[in-house]
Amino acid sequence: MESAPSLPISISYVSGRYLLFSIDVVTYLRREHNICGVLIGTLPQIPQQNVFLGLPLELMPEEARLLVDKGVACIVDEVKAHDGMRSLLEEDRRAYLRDLETQGQLAARILADRKEQQRVQSLKEIDEKRAKGLAVKAAKAAQAAAEIQATETSRPTTEAEESASLFASVDEKTSASRTTGTTTPAPLAVMAVTPTTSYPPLPEPAAAEHRLARPDVPLSYPLFAHLHSLGYFLSPGLRFGCQYVAYPGDPLRFHSHFIAVSAEWDEDVDLMNIVNGGRLGTGVKKGFLLGGPQKRRDEVESEADRVGTVRTFSIEWAGM
Amino acid sequence: MADADEDAVRGTAVEATQIETDLSDETQDFRLLNHLNFLTDTSSSSLPRRGEKDFEPNPTLLQADVLSSSRQAMHNALAHPRLHNPKNQVIAIYAPDGPGTSASPPHASSQISLNSSPPSSTKEQNTVKPPGRGAMVSPDACVYVPNPKGQYFKSMGQADRKGVVWLLPEEALYLLERGSLNIRWPASITGGSTSSGPDEPGAQSSEDDDDLSIPMSLQAAYTCLIGRGGLTLERFAVFSSLKRIGYAIVRAPGWNDSRTADDSSDTHDSPNAYTQPLLRGAGLAGIFGRIFKWINDPRCTSSLAAGPVIGYGIHRSYADIYQKLALIPWYDPTLTPQRDPLDTTAPFRIIFHVYKPSTPIKKTALPTPDFRIAVINTREHDSIPTLDQLGALLESTPLDVPRGEKMERHLYMRLRHGYRNVIMVVVDQGVTSFLRVADAAFGKERIYEAANAPMGAKKGGNYRKKKR
Numbered sequence: 071m072e073s074a075p076s077l078p079i080s081i082s083y084v085s086g087r088y089l090l091f092s093i094d095v096v097t098y099l100r101r102e103h104n105i106c107g108v109l110i111g112t113l114p115q116i117p118q119q120n121v122f123l124g125l126p127l128e129l130m131p132e133e134a135r136l137l138v139d140k141g142v143a144c145i146v147d148e149v150k151a152h153d154g155m156r157s158l159l160e161e162d163r164r165a166y167l168r169d170l171e172t173q174g175q176l177a178a179r180i181l182a183d184r185k186e187q188q189r190v191q192s193l194k195e196i197d198e199k200r201a202k203g204l205a206v207k208a209a210k211a212a213q214a215a216a217e218i219q220a221t222e223t224s225r226p227t228t229e230a231e232e233s234a235s236l237f238a239s240v241d242e243k244t245s246a247s248r249t250t251g252t253t254t255p256a257p258l259a260v261m262a263v264t265p266t267t268s269y270p271p272l273p274e275p276a277a278a279e280h281r282l283a284r285p286d287v288p289l290s291y292p293l294f295a296h297l298h299s300l301g302y303f304l305s306p307g308l309r310f311g312c313q314y315v316a317y318p319g320d321p322l323r324f325h326s327h328f329i330a331v332s333a334e335w336d337e338d339v340d341l342m343n344i345v346n347g348g349r350l351g352t353g354v355k356k357g358f359l360l361g362g363p364q365k366r367r368d369e370v371e372s373e374a375d376r377v378g379t380v381r382t383f384s385i386e387w388a389g390m
Numbered sequence: 391m392a393d394a395d396e397d398a399v400r401g402t403a404v405e406a407t408q409i410e411t412d413l414s415d416e417t418q419d420f421r422l423l424n425h426l427n428f429l430t431d432t433s434s435s436s437l438p439r440r441g442e443k444d445f446e447p448n449p450t451l452l453q454a455d456v457l458s459s460s461r462q463a464m465h466n467a468l469a470h471p472r473l474h475n476p477k478n479q480v481i482a483i484y485a486p487d488g489p490g491t492s493a494s495p496p497h498a499s500s501q502i503s504l505n506s507s508p509p510s511s512t513k514e515q516n517t518v519k520p521p522g523r524g525a526m527v528s529p530d531a532c533v534y535v536p537n538p539k540g541q542y543f544k545s546m547g548q549a550d551r552k553g554v555v556w557l558l559p560e561e562a563l564y565l566l567e568r569g570s571l572n573i574r575w576p577a578s579i580t581g582g583s584t585s586s587g588p589d590e591p592g593a594q595s596s597e598d599d600d601d602l603s604i605p606m607s608l609q610a611a612y613t614c615l616i617g618r619g620g621l622t623l624e625r626f627a628v629f630s631s632l633k634r635i636g637y638a639i640v641r642a643p644g645w646n647d648s649r650t651a652d653d654s655s656d657t658h659d660s661p662n663a664y665t666q667p668l669l670r671g672a673g674l675a676g677i678f679g680r681i682f683k684w685i686n687d688p689r690c691t692s693s694l695a696a697g698p699v700i701g702y703g704i705h706r707s708y709a710d711i712y713q714k715l716a717l718i719p720w721y722d723p724t725l726t727p728q729r730d731p732l733d734t735t736a737p738f739r740i741i742f743h744v745y746k747p748s749t750p751i752k753k754t755a756l757p758t759p760d761f762r763i764a765v766i767n768t769r770e771h772d773s774i775p776t777l778d779q780l781g782a783l784l785e786s787t788p789l790d791v792p793r794g795e796k797m798e799r800h801l802y803m804r805l806r807h808g809y810r811n812v813i814m815v816v817v818d819q820g821v822t823s824f825l826r827v828a829d830a831a832f833g834k835e836r837i838y839e840a841a842n843a844p845m846g847a848k849k850g851g852n853y854r855k856k857k858r
Contacts, residue, residue: 082609085617091609093469097461108820110627111608112634114472114569120631124468126612128623128820131769148613155580155610163580163604170605177473262474262572265607288769308768308818319447322460327446 074098076274080146081134082126083282088134088145090127091267103142104303105133106321125266130306131285132294138284139374145282154272166271174261181261290314290332291373292363296380297330304330311350316359328359328384335364344385352387359384472569472608480542482535482562482573484606484614489527489534489556528641530619531556533573542570545638545751558641559615560629566611567630573611574603620646624767624817625741631822636747639763640756644731644739644786712838720833723809729785737766738779740786740812761813762787768818784810784829801837805830 075094082089090096090107099105113124129137137143287294290313297304303317305326312329329351333339344360351358361382370376444453474480527548538547538555542565547555557565565571580603606614616623632639643649699714731740743759745751764783766775775783792807808828816823 082613084613085623087616087623089612089623091607091612093465096468097465101461109468110623110820112564112567112630113467113470114567115467115470117568117570118634118636120634122467124470125608130819148609149617152610152613155575155604158580158604167604173471174473177471181473259476262476262479262605264472264474264566264569264572264605266472266609268607268609268613271604306819306821308816308821308823319444320457320461322464323443323453323457324446325443 074102077142079137079143080269081129081137081143082148083145084148088129088131088285090129091125092269093125093266096125096127099137099142100320103137103140104298104301104320105129105137106303106305107133108306130294131287132291132304134285135287135291135373136295136298145285147280147282148268151272151280152268155268158271162271169270170263170265171260174263177261177263178259287373289334289367290362292376292380293330293332293361293382295374295377296361296382297328299377302328307331310354310356312347312358315356326356328357329354330359330361330382333360333362334366335362336366337362348385348387351385357384357386472566474569474572478540479572480535480538480540480565480570482533482557482565482571483576483603484533484562484573484579485576486532486579486614488529488532489550527556528558530621531558532615532618533557533559533562535571540570545753548753559618559621560626563611563615563626564630564633566606567608568634573606575606575610577603580604622765622767625765627817627820627822628742628763628765628815632742632744638745638747638749638751640743640745640759642731642740642743642759642762644734644736645741647736649732709838712836716833721829721831722833723784723829723831724789724791724834726785726810728788729782731786734782734786735779737771738764738775738783740764740783744813758788762811763813763815765815765817768816780827783812783814784827787812801835804835805832 075092075098079090079095079099082091090099096107099107107127107129109123109125110128111124111126113122116122134143134145138145294304294314297314297316301318303319303321304314305317305321307313307315307329309315310326310329312331314330315326316328316330317324317326329347331343331347339360344358347358347360359382361380363376364379364381365376367373367376447453527550531548533556535543535547535555535557538549538553543555546561546565547557549555562571562573566573615621616626629639699717700711705711734740740762742763742765743756744761744763745757746760749757749760751757787810789809790807790811791809792804797804797807806828808830811826811828814825814827816825
C-alpha cells in the first residue's frame with residue numbers, strides 16, 4: 071500500500087470529466103498530496119447502497135490542474151488511448167488473458183479457502199452448541215428428577231433431547247462430507263475477472279499523443295490552490311451550499327472546519343450572501359470562509375501567479 | 391444569560407442534527423466495512439454505524455495509526471475485485487456501432503461479410519447468435535447479451551426478435567460496475583490484430599469458443615460508454631445511485647437534448663392560469679350586469695363596481711365576504727395547459743422516469759412513472775433556474791393532484807405535495823443532491839372554509855357560532 075505509483079500519474083479524461091481508476095493512485099494521492107476526489111462507483115461487494123461508494127474516483131478540474139501543475143500527473147484522453155485495443159499484439163493479448171486466468175484461479179482458491187474456513191467454524195459452533203445442549207439436558211434432567219411433580223419442566227427436557235439428536239445427525243452428515251471433501255478436492259472453476267483498469271493490456275505510460283493540455287479551471291482556482299497549499303483537504307461544496315468544503319486533515323478522520331466561497335478582488339459581494347453564508351456556516355459548526363486573489367486573470371501571466379495573492383476572511387455569526 | 395440560553399438551544403439542535411445526519415453526506419470511515427464479510431456474503435443488509443472523528447490533526451501516533459488503518463481499510467474495500475462465477479456469469483459483448491446497421495452485429499456476421507461463410511464461422515454462428523435489429527431496440531444501445539439470464543433483465547434491456555438483449559450504455563455500465571456483467575471487447579476491435587480481416591475466422595476457430603475475447607475493464611467501460619448517446623457522467627451518477635437502492639429507472643423522451651416539440655400544438659392559446667378573482671365588467675353593461683346580479687344573487691354582499699369591496703348592506707355569510715376580499719390574482723396549477731415534455735430547454739427537462747421498487751414493471755408497457763427527474767450539473771449551471779425554466783419544467787409534468795385521506799385532512803401536506811412535481815438532481819463533481827420541486831396552490835386552499843373542518847372545529851367553528 072505504501073508503494074508509490076510511477077509518476078506522472080495518468081488522469082483519465084472521459085467525456086469532459088477527470089477520473090481515476092487505479093486504487094494505488096487513489097491512495098497515493100490521498101496520502102501524499104491531500105487529494106481526495108469523490109468516489110462515484112458501485113462497490114461490487116455491497117452494491118445495493120449509496121453510503122459506501124467505490125472506484126472510479128472523480129476529480130474536480132481544480133484537483134486535476136493542481137496535480138498537473140505540480141508535475142505529478144498528466145491528463146490522458148482515454149477514448150484515444152483505448153483505440154490502442156485495436157492494435158494489440160497477439161502475444162500481448164495471450165499473455166494478458168493468461169494473467170487474468172491466474173488472477174481468476176487465485177480468487178477462486180481464496181474463496182474456496184474462506185468457505186472451508188467458515189464451514190470449519192460453523193461446525194465448531196455446532197459442536198459447542200451440542201455440548202452446551204447436552205449440559206443443559208443434564209441439568210434439566212437433574213432438575214426434573216428433583217421436581218418430578220411439575221409436569222411443565224419435563225417438556226423442555228424432551229425438546230433439548232430432540233435438538234441434541236438433531237445436531238448429532240447434522241454433525242455426522244457434515245463430518246462425512248468433510249472427509250469426502252478433503253479426500254477428493256473438486257477442480258476449482260476459474261473465476262472470470264473484470265479488471266478495474268485497462269493498463270495492461272494497454273501499454274503503461276500512455277503515448278504522448280494521447281496527452282491533453284492542462285484542465286481549464288473556474289475563477290475560484292486560486293482559492294482552491296491556496297487552501298490546498300496550507301494543508302487543507304478540499305471537497306466539492308454542494309453538501310454545504312458553498313464552493314469547497316475545507317477539512318483540516320483527511321476527511322476520513324476529521325470534520326471540516328470551513329465552507330469556502332471564492333470571489334474576485336473587485337467583485338461586488340452581496341451583503342445578503344455574507345449573512346447567508348455566515349448563518350449557514352455557524353449552523354453546521356463551520357466557519358464561513360470568503361477569499362480570492364488580489365489580481366485579476368488579465369493582470370497576470372498564469373493562474374499560478376494569482377495563487378500567491380489570495381487573501382481569505384472567515385466570517386462567524388456573533389449572535390449579539 | 392443570553393449565551394447560556396443560546397448554548398442550551400444549540401446543544402439540543404446539534405443533537406437533533408446528529409440524529410438526522412444522512413450517512414451518505416459524510417466521508418465514510420471505510421474501517422467499518424472491514425466488519426462486513428466481503429467475498430462470501432454479498433447481501434449484507436445492515437450498514438455499520440459511523441465512527442467518531444477528531445477535531446483537528448495532532449502529532450500523536452494514536453491519530454496517525456487510526457488514520458492509516460482507516461486508509462488501509464478504504465484501500466482494501468476499493469481494491470475488491472469483480473469476479474464472475476463461471477456457473478452463473480452473464481457475458482455481454484460491446485457493439486460500438488449499436489444495433490442499427492447490418493454491418494454492426496460484430497462477432498459472426500462481420501466475418502460473413504468479410505469472408506463468404508466458411509464452414510468454421512457457421513459453427514461459431516451457432517454459439518453466438520448474430521443480433522439483428524429489433525423493433526424495440528433503441529439505437530443508443532451498444533452492448534448485447536446473447537444469453538440473458540438472471541434478475542437484472544426484468545427492468546433493463548430490450549430484446550430484439552432473436553432474443554438477444556440489448557443494453558443501453560448506462561445499464562451495461564451499471565451492471566458491469568456492480569460485478570454482474572462480464573462485457574467483452576468485440577472481435578471487430580481486438581480480433582484482427584496481427585492478421586488482417588479475412589484470416590480472422592480461421593484464427594478464431596483454432597481456439598475454443600470465446601477464449602480470445604478480452605474482458606472489458608471498468609476503465610474501458612467508462613471510456614466507451616460514457617459520452618455515448620447523451621449519457622453524461624452526471625446522468626450516469628443519478629441512474630446508478632437510484633438503481634443501487636432499488637428503483638427502476640428508464641430514459642424519458644426528453645433524454646435527447648436536441649429533440650424539440652412540434653410547433654403544431656397550440657397549447658399556449660389555452661386559458662390563462664391566473665384567475666380573475668372579481669369579474670369587474672367594463673363600462674355601463676358591466677355595471678348593469680353587476681346590479682342585475684346583485685338583485686338576483688341573495689348571497690351578494692353589496693359591493694359596487696366602483697365602490698368598496700364590501701359595502702353597506704346585509705351580509706349573510708363570512709364565506710361570501712372572504713370571497714369578495716380575494717383581490718390578488720393567484721396561480722391555479724390545475725388550469726395550466728399541459729406542456730409537451732420536449733418543449734423545455736435542457737437541462738431543465740425530464741430525462742428519467744423512475745419507478746418505486748414496489749411498482750410492477752413491464753418493459754413493454756411501462757406504467758406512469760412515480761417520479762420524473764431532471765439532472766443539472768453545477769459546473770455548467772451554477773444559478774437557480776429562472777421562473778420560466780422552472781415553470782416550463784413543471785408544466786411538462788402531468789397533473790398530480792394531492793389525494794388520499796391524509797392529504798384531505800392536512801393542509802400542509804397538500805401544500806407540500808403540490809399539483810405538479812418534479813425531482814431535480816443537482817450534481818456537483820460527483821456529489822448528488824435530490825430536490826423535489828412542486829407547485830403549491832395556496833390560492834386553492836380556502837382557509838375560511840376549512841374553519842369548520844375537523845381540524846379547526848374547536849377554535850374557529852364553535853367560537854364563531856357563539857358570537858352569532
